[in-house]
Amino acid sequence: MSLDVDVDHVREHFRLTARFSSAPGLTALFGRSGSGKSTLVDIIGGLVRPTRGRVAIDGQVLVDTERGVFVPKHRRRVGYVFQDSRLFPHLSVRNNLLYGRWFARPDGGASSDLASVVKLLDIGPLLDRRPDSLSGGEKQRVAIGRALLAHPRLLLMDEPLASLDEARRAEVLPYIERLRDDAGVPVVYVSHSVAEVARLATTVVILTEGKVTAVGPVLDILPLADTGDAGGVLDATVARHDEAFQLTVLASDAGELQVPRLTAPVGAPVRAYIRARDVMISLRPPEEISALNVLAGRIASIAPSPNGAQADVRLDCNGATLMARVTAKSVQRLALAPGRPVFAVIKSVSFERS
Amino acid sequence: MTAEEWTAVRLSLLVATTATAASLPLGIAVAWLLARGRFWGKSLVDTLVHLPLIMPPVVTGYLLLLTFGRRTPIGAFLADELGIVFSFRWTGAALACAVMGFPLLVRAVRLSIEAVDARLEAAAGTLGANPLWVFATVTLPLSLPGVIAGAILCFAKAMGEFGATITFVSNIPGETQTLPSMIYTLTQIPGGDAGALRLTLISIALSMLALLGSELLARRIGARRTAVA
Numbered sequence: 001m002s003l004d005v006d007v008d009h010v011r012e013h014f015r016l017t018a019r020f021s022s023a024p025g026l027t028a029l030f031g032r033s034g035s036g037k038s039t040l041v042d043i044i045g046g047l048v049r050p051t052r053g054r055v056a057i058d059g060q061v062l063v064d065t066e067r068g069v070f071v072p073k074h075r076r077r078v079g080y081v082f083q084d085s086r087l088f089p090h091l092s093v094r095n096n097l098l099y100g101r102w103f104a105r106p107d108g109g110a111s112s113d114l115a116s117v118v119k120l121l122d123i124g125p126l127l128d129r130r131p132d133s134l135s136g137g138e139k140q141r142v143a144i145g146r147a148l149l150a151h152p153r154l155l156l157m158d159e160p161l162a163s164l165d166e167a168r169r170a171e172v173l174p175y176i177e178r179l180r181d182d183a184g185v186p187v188v189y190v191s192h193s194v195a196e197v198a199r200l201a202t203t204v205v206i207l208t209e210g211k212v213t214a215v216g217p218v219l220d221i222l223p224l225a226d227t228g229d230a231g232g233v234l235d236a237t238v239a240r241h242d243e244a245f246q247l248t249v250l251a252s253d254a255g256e257l258q259v260p261r262l263t264a265p266v267g268a269p270v271r272a273y274i275r276a277r278d279v280m281i282s283l284r285p286p287e288e289i290s291a292l293n294v295l296a297g298r299i300a301s302i303a304p305s306p307n308g309a310q311a312d313v314r315l316d317c318n319g320a321t322l323m324a325r326v327t328a329k330s331v332q333r334l335a336l337a338p339g340r341p342v343f344a345v346i347k348s349v350s351f352e353r354s
Numbered sequence: 355m356t357a358e359e360w361t362a363v364r365l366s367l368l369v370a371t372t373a374t375a376a377s378l379p380l381g382i383a384v385a386w387l388l389a390r391g392r393f394w395g396k397s398l399v400d401t402l403v404h405l406p407l408i409m410p411p412v413v414t415g416y417l418l419l420l421t422f423g424r425r426t427p428i429g430a431f432l433a434d435e436l437g438i439v440f441s442f443r444w445t446g447a448a449l450a451c452a453v454m455g456f457p458l459l460v461r462a463v464r465l466s467i468e469a470v471d472a473r474l475e476a477a478a479g480t481l482g483a484n485p486l487w488v489f490a491t492v493t494l495p496l497s498l499p500g501v502i503a504g505a506i507l508c509f510a511k512a513m514g515e516f517g518a519t520i521t522f523v524s525n526i527p528g529e530t531q532t533l534p535s536m537i538y539t540l541t542q543i544p545g546g547d548a549g550a551l552r553l554t555l556i557s558i559a560l561s562m563l564a565l566l567g568s569e570l571l572a573r574r575i576g577a578r579r580t581a582v583a
Contacts, residue, residue: 074482
């Protein structure tokens with residue numbers, strides 16, 4: 001599957017210019033609120049007609065303003081999971097799930113039947129309930145199932161977790177991971193949460209004030225994102241569990257990481273998002289220090305903050321990217337400069353399960 | 355009660371039921387257009403629909419006579435080609451009642467369609483439903499209370515319609531003499547007071563039944579919705 005987007009959209013005081021192609025897996029549209037993410041998915045889904053441009057899936061044109069093509073949303077086979085789940089209040093959960101099947105042509109797209117979707121999302125016990133009696137997290141799981149059962153070629157998710165509290169979010173996240181890995185539908189996922197994007201995304205498209213500022217694999221792109229909560233992403237596997245100290249050891253390109261005990265089995269892939277402000281920089285390997293993780297690397301670049309008091313140091317640790325936020329004073333004191341070999345120090349307790 | 359009075363009651367029920375049933379599909383369609391449509395001349399359609407509500411009923415009846423009378427082009431065409439005759443028939447009474455009840459029906463349905471969350475309709479669209487299916491499976495079920503209210507208003511209006519009916523199809527016993535026309539006739543003849551009173555009571559009873567019925571239906575739908583919540 002490939003999604004090609006090249007559109008301009010003008011709306012009163014806002015101008016959206018976006019051009020990107022997405023690969024299979026989960027593509028995150030990432031940016032602050034008001035950056036045009038939702039408008040962009042609305043254009044892909046057919047809810048908004050762009051002022052100018054072209055959208056195509058696998059070469060099949062959905063919108064082409066120059067040739068006057070506009071495929072209406074009900075013929076696009078593009079699923080949409082909304083922030084406010086939008087379940088039909090007059091139908092049971094089962095009939096909500098089956099709604100799209102009345103119209104779906106089962107050729108191509110995700111070939112999912114009710115049983116497998118119910119199993120994927122664990123919504124069996126909810127089937128005979130009414131939408132209004134579900135919790136926020138349950139509603140979103142049903143909404144995801146409903147979109148899947150319409151056999152979409154592409155699934156759009158517009159901040160599906162934004163209206164949920166922390167606990168509900170943690171409840172739904174694993175299902176989105178399963179969806180990404182098992183359902184075989186490419187997903188375009190809108191979010192303004194770095195943690196969500198770090199955990200879920202294969203590819204990231206960063207939007208800033210209506211413009212695409214970066215596109216690429218999450219490991220390379222997320223460290224560049226201009227957020228208050230910058231950080232680096234490491235792909236790792238569970239190497240072993242240290243039961244005595246309730247720790248899990250992860251193996252990554254950058255080296256071994258010790259984190260609080262995970263439930264994932266040995267060998268399972270996990271992704272660690274390391275916030276820049278949790279990383280210290282040392283010129284020599286520190287000794288007699290409480291932090292358990294010390295990774296060797298080299299400074300790739302140093303970006304001062306707008307007011308000059310802090311700097312985000314980008315580290316290349318054996319090919320993996322880490323970010324460290326330090327004061328301008330530390331930069332000067334340690335004479336940090338691109339190319340200099342350093343050690344990144346990360347406390348194990350700074351890791352949180354997301 | 356006399357046989358004549360019974361005939362008038364039965365005729366009124368037939369006329370009102372026919373008028374409501376005939377205007378319901380068109381009324382829902384027009385309400386949908388007015389609620390969700392964006393087209394040129396929308397306010398003109400809106401005005402036309404509401405005209406019978408504000409015009410004197412006699413004027414509406416006379417306009418119907420001018421349009422559907424046996425000698426008018428439309429009346430002649432309907433009679434010769436389709437075998438439908440309105441003038442001085444009970445069908446004409448039903449037409450007059452349908453026209454008079456139409457604005458009430460459209461108003462109620464339109465308001466309830468406007469209250470349906472358009473975001474649900476958009477969601478149905480992304481699931482593959484074309485606009486007609488979206489209407490049938492989402493908009494209409496969700497606006498059902500308004501449709502029922504509109505239908506009952508239309509029925510009640512039809513049961514009580516007098517001015518337009520008597521102007522268009524006159525007051526022929528057994529054919530166009532509905533309940534109100536019969537009450538009017540009885541008040542015009544000596545010794546008709548008792549009959550007029552009986553029919554008045556029946557009229558009141560029927561109105562109350564209709565109201566009660568609508569209340570019960572609304573409550574049942576409401577209960578189903580709240581059981582959900």
